[in-house]
Amino acid sequence: MPDPTSGASYQAQFEQRWPQLANPHVRALAWLLDAPDLLDPAAPHWQNRIATLGALTPATVDWLHALERDQSRLDVALGSRHYTRLGLYAEKLMAFYFAEHGQLYAHGLQVRADRTDTVGEFDFLLHNGNGLTHIEFATKFYLLDSPAADFNGLIGPNLADTLGVKMRKIFDKQLTLADHPAAQALLPMPVSRAQALVKGWLFYPGAAPDMPGISPQHCHGFWMTQEQAAATLPEQRYAIMPRLQWLAPLKAPAADGIDRNALLATLATQTTPVMIAALVEKGEWLVEESRGFVVPDGWRAQAAQRRHEGVLPA
Secondary structure (H helix, E strand, C coil), X not given: CCCCCCCHHHHHHHHHHCCCCCCHHHHHHHHHHHCCCCECCCCHHHCCCECCCCCCCHHHHHHHHHHHHCCHHHHHHHCCCCCCCHHHHHHHHHHHHHHHCCCEEEEEEEEEEECCEEEEEEEEEEEECCEEEEEEEEEEEEEECCCCCCXXXXXXCCCCCEHHHHHHHHHHCHHHHHHCHHHHHHCCCCEEEEXXXXXXXXXXXXXXXXXXXXXXXXXXXXXXXXXXXHHHCCCCEEEECCHHHCCCCCXXXXXXXXXXXXXXXXXXXXXXXXXXXEEEEECCEEEXXXXXXXXXXXXXXXXXXXXXXXXXXX
């Protein structure tokens, strides 16, 4: 049985490092910049094609604190649209960071062979001396449903892909975009490096295993079925996390939490996986102690069926 508090250490470290950050957008950006890499850039498996932002400089830490005091520039960059896709929201945050730090050449640059044939899109092109660096950016959340020897044992909560499928797509298609003649004709200088920057959380039904290629420090949580949640979740404050708040550890006003009974009543009506946060009170705030997915009782069987049907790799 998973321990719902097993992921507490990272959340506690985040709150200790960023206690002043309360704005959800600023917290999300701080997490994107400061969270451990999901994939280990030094692992031979990735052939030096995984990007890392490295440790934050004191200047960037100060910049984030200044942004918390005055979010007006970030609000302008995000615009007034209502984001429904977490990946697009995270991209906009990273584009703002790269632009503010003078690194951004282009974001979301489409490459077309002609007016009706789109070859692909550069997530980010960053200045790199006399050339450009192509960064393919992803924020991913996967549950370990099978102790497979490869990354296909990590499956998306919506049963649509695996980490293995995602990385093959990035490596085989997206990171080769600069080689296409239509891309070369579009860019004023060569792309000297193409790498994937991958942030996210992994969720386990028990203790987090050691997995070659996965950063040992990666952010992780638990997953359990609705039946397990009803039997094992302790009495404390909880939150059901909206998708756009999946990035950084949650920080919410004390009045926003719900108790165990209210949580279980809501979970019982759900037919898809739900991310929850277990919360602890810190002054006027509730801060995330741990997080995890609660999935329908038949979720693992559905995953197995999708593998059997060939929708997902076995």
